[in-house]
Amino acid sequence: MSSYPVSTPKPSDPWKSVTPTTNQATSLTGDDAWVVRAFVIAWFTLLLCFTVVIICLPKTAFLLAYLLACATVIAMLYVRRIVAEPVRELTKFDTSDPYRLAYLRGGANEALRVATAVLIEARHLRLLQNESSEKKEKQLVTAPDCDAKSLPFPLERAVLRFFTTPRKPEEMFEQGGLKQQVDDLYKEELENAGLLPSEAQKQARTSRALFALIFILVVGLTKIGVALWYGYTNIGFTVIIMVVAAIWALTFIGDYRTRFGNYVIKSLESLFEGMRAQAATLKANASLAQIALLAGVYGVAALPADVFPEVREAFPKAPTDSSSCGSSCSSSCSSDGGSCSSCGGGCGGCG
Amino acid sequence: MMETLPDRVGLGWRAPLAADILSNLDRIEAIEVIADDYFDAPRKDRQALRWLGHQVPLILHGVSLGLASTAPVDLVRLDHMARLVGEVEPWLWSEHLAFVRGGGIEIGHLAAPPRTAATIEGTARNLATARAIVGSDPLVENISTIIDPPGSTLDEVTWLQHTLVATENSLLLDLHNLYANACNFDFDPYEAIARLPLERVGYIHLAGGKWVQATRFPGRRLLDDHRHATPQPVFDLLAEVARRTPQPLVVILERDGDYPPFAELLNELDVARTALARGRAAQKARTDVVTTL
Numbered sequence: 001m002s003s004y005p006v007s008t009p010k011p012s013d014p015w016k017s018v019t020p021t022t023n024q025a026t027s028l029t030g031d032d033a034w035v036v037r038a039f040v041i042a043w044f045t046l047l048l049c050f051t052v053v054i055i056c057l058p059k060t061a062f063l064l065a066y067l068l069a070c071a072t073v074i075a076m077l078y079v080r081r082i083v084a085e086p087v088r089e090l091t092k093f094d095t096s097d098p099y100r101l102a103y104l105r106g107g108a109n110e111a112l113r114v115a116t117a118v119l120i121e122a123r124h125l126r127l128l129q130n131e132s133s134e135k136k137e138k139q140l141v142t143a144p145d146c147d148a149k150s151l152p153f154p155l156e157r158a159v160l161r162f163f164t165t166p167r168k169p170e171e172m173f174e175q176g177g178l179k180q181q182v183d184d185l186y187k188e189e190l191e192n193a194g195l196l197p198s199e200a201q202k203q204a205r206t207s208r209a210l211f212a213l214i215f216i217l218v219v220g221l222t223k224i225g226v227a228l229w230y231g232y233t234n235i236g237f238t239v240i241i242m243v244v245a246a247i248w249a250l251t252f253i254g255d256y257r258t259r260f261g262n263y264v265i266k267s268l269e270s271l272f273e274g275m276r277a278q279a280a281t282l283k284a285n286a287s288l289a290q291i292a293l294l295a296g297v298y299g300v301a302a303l304p305a306d307v308f309p310e311v312r313e314a315f316p317k318a319p320t321d322s323s324s325c326g327s328s329c330s331s332s333c334s335s336d337g338g339s340c341s342s343c344g345g346g347c348g349g350c351g
Numbered sequence: 352m353m354e355t356l357p358d359r360v361g362l363g364w365r366a367p368l369a370a371d372i373l374s375n376l377d378r379i380e381a382i383e384v385i386a387d388d389y390f391d392a393p394r395k396d397r398q399a400l401r402w403l404g405h406q407v408p409l410i411l412h413g414v415s416l417g418l419a420s421t422a423p424v425d426l427v428r429l430d431h432m433a434r435l436v437g438e439v440e441p442w443l444w445s446e447h448l449a450f451v452r453g454g455g456i457e458i459g460h461l462a463a464p465p466r467t468a469a470t471i472e473g474t475a476r477n478l479a480t481a482r483a484i485v486g487s488d489p490l491v492e493n494i495s496t497i498i499d500p501p502g503s504t505l506d507e508v509t510w511l512q513h514t515l516v517a518t519e520n521s522l523l524l525d526l527h528n529l530y531a532n533a534c535n536f537d538f539d540p541y542e543a544i545a546r547l548p549l550e551r552v553g554y555i556h557l558a559g560g561k562w563v564q565a566t567r568f569p570g571r572r573l574l575d576d577h578r579h580a581t582p583q584p585v586f587d588l589l590a591e592v593a594r595r596t597p598q599p600l601v602v603i604l605e606r607d608g609d610y611p612p613f614a615e616l617l618n619e620l621d622v623a624r625t626a627l628a629r630g631r632a633a634q635k636a637r638t639d640v641v642t643t644l
């Protein structure tokens with residue numbers, strides 16, 4: 001018997017209880033400090049040599065060399081990130097809390113936005129129009145018959161408490177609002193799971209990007225300075241390469257998630273694609289949990305404005321997510337005669 | 352050393368159920384994904400499936416290989432399956448003991464093969480090819496039919512027995528298919544279970560169906576349409592299998608449309624757990640009696 005389930009070999013056992021492993025901090029000990037200093041000195045020496053060599057090149061050769069050098073630096077940033085932030089062993093991730101997913105996707109504001117949207121749909125929050133204000137601003141207030149203690153998620157309870165008195169939705173995001181409470185709920189946990197960068201990882205990212213930025217700017221600006229010194233003004237291509245490469249390098253600092261976090265979010269987006277395609281029918285057919293998870297994975301923007309008008313009124317500028325809604329197909333059996341439709345090469349049936 | 356696992360009860364993964372499944376993983380111990388949906392899927396979708404397989408034990412279930420046939424299995428589809436199994440690293444993979452094409456024509460349906468020595472030989476050959484290309488054996492599923500396959504010389508259970516003898520594969524026992532065939536062709540499903548090599552059962556399917564009026568032959572037929580709740584007799588069959596098998600069982604509930612509120616599906620899973628527990632308790636009681644004697 002070769003394929004009996006319990007004897008089937010598995011490459012790894014994902015069912016063991018998974019304890020989130022702490023992000024490894026990259027703080028340096030005293031012994032390592034000299035290595036860093038040596039690296040920095042070597043880097044600047046090489047940069048100086050390279051700058052001298054490269055600016056001596058004629059115009060076209062310089063542009064080509066500069067372009068290649070910038071591309072190499074950017075490629076090194078990618079490689080370094082892959083090495084420093086591996087997609088680790090795929091551990092279990094609790095998908096039962098939609099606000100954790102929202103936090104992973106877009107931070108505290110996004111988690112608050114999704115929680116508020118869910119509470120509006122559940123009729124625990126009501127949308128009011130402030131007639132006293134000139135702009136007739138929208139305000140949210142907790143429904144009088146709502147029992148916050150009965151709600152399962154602490155974030156929902158916190159949002160309801162916040163809107164005990166009518167307030168504008170944006171006030172949640174302001175200093176002294178709810179952001180700190182949301183950070184306290186999810187940030188550390190997601191950092192420990194390797195889904196968000198730790199402080200050490202952020203510092204390392206910044207250092208790497210700054211090294212790249214220094215190279216790009218020093219070489220580019222030096223060449224521009226020399227060209228202008230000699231009266232040449234045809235520096236357009238150099239400026240373009242320098243600006244594009246500099247912006248590209250800077251994006252490495254701002255990535256909100258780790259590569260592993262991106263992997264998890266992309267996986268969830270892929271798994272929910274079919275449901276997203278049916279977002280317009282969710283309100284009539286689905287449970288609140290489905291709406292919450294859809295908003296958690298894709299953002300409030302995934303809820304169609306015509307079906308969820310109050311949510312979109314509360315957040316008219318909800319950020320759109322970048323994921324695409326591709327085609328997804330699931331096998332389903334038709335009700336007539338047991339024939340089945342499926343895609344991906346031929347049709348099977350209801351086994 | 353074989354790992355000892357408890358019985359598991361799970362659900363077929365379908366897009367409309369995705370959110371509910373992911374929010375209730377504490378009550379769903381395995382999921383089954385239609386493999387064919389991912390044959391041409393982009394890499395990100397396959398990676399997503401791999402991630403899903405690390406959240407909950409995942410089974411890939413094929414519907415288009417057509418293994419139970421005298422015609423050779425489609426190597427292109429088998430190659431697709433091999434790639435998918437390699438990328439996703441599922442817990443198990445499975446296919447139907449059905450044919451889906453003949454004479455180069457796709458029939459678009461899982462059809463029961465003629466139950467003959469020739470189809471047993473062809474099935475064994477195709478399963479050997481599957482093992483060689485994919486690198487592991489699929490569990491093979493008995494299918495339902497509303498017509499007795501023309502040209503058959505063997506009954507269903509005998510054909511299944513001989514097929515399992517000719518191969519090394521384990522059985523994916525679809526209890527609703529067995530029940531539907533028993534209703535349609537008037538045999539006793541309990542007797543069928545007693546004759547099957549139950550030690551070869553790897554996992555079990557549950558589903559529901561509906562009665563349809565046949566047009567070409569008298570009477571009505573039970574159609575396995577996966578759109579209705581699992582009937583009680585099928586849960587009773589599950590208890591019977593649990594009573595007769597020593598190994599841990601994995602039970603997957605199939606639902607392909609007319610989705611009820613998710614609480615009802617969860618309730619069906621609980622009923623399956625109860626049936627399993629009932630069967631295990633009966634088995635234990637019987638063992639205790641034998642030991643006492």
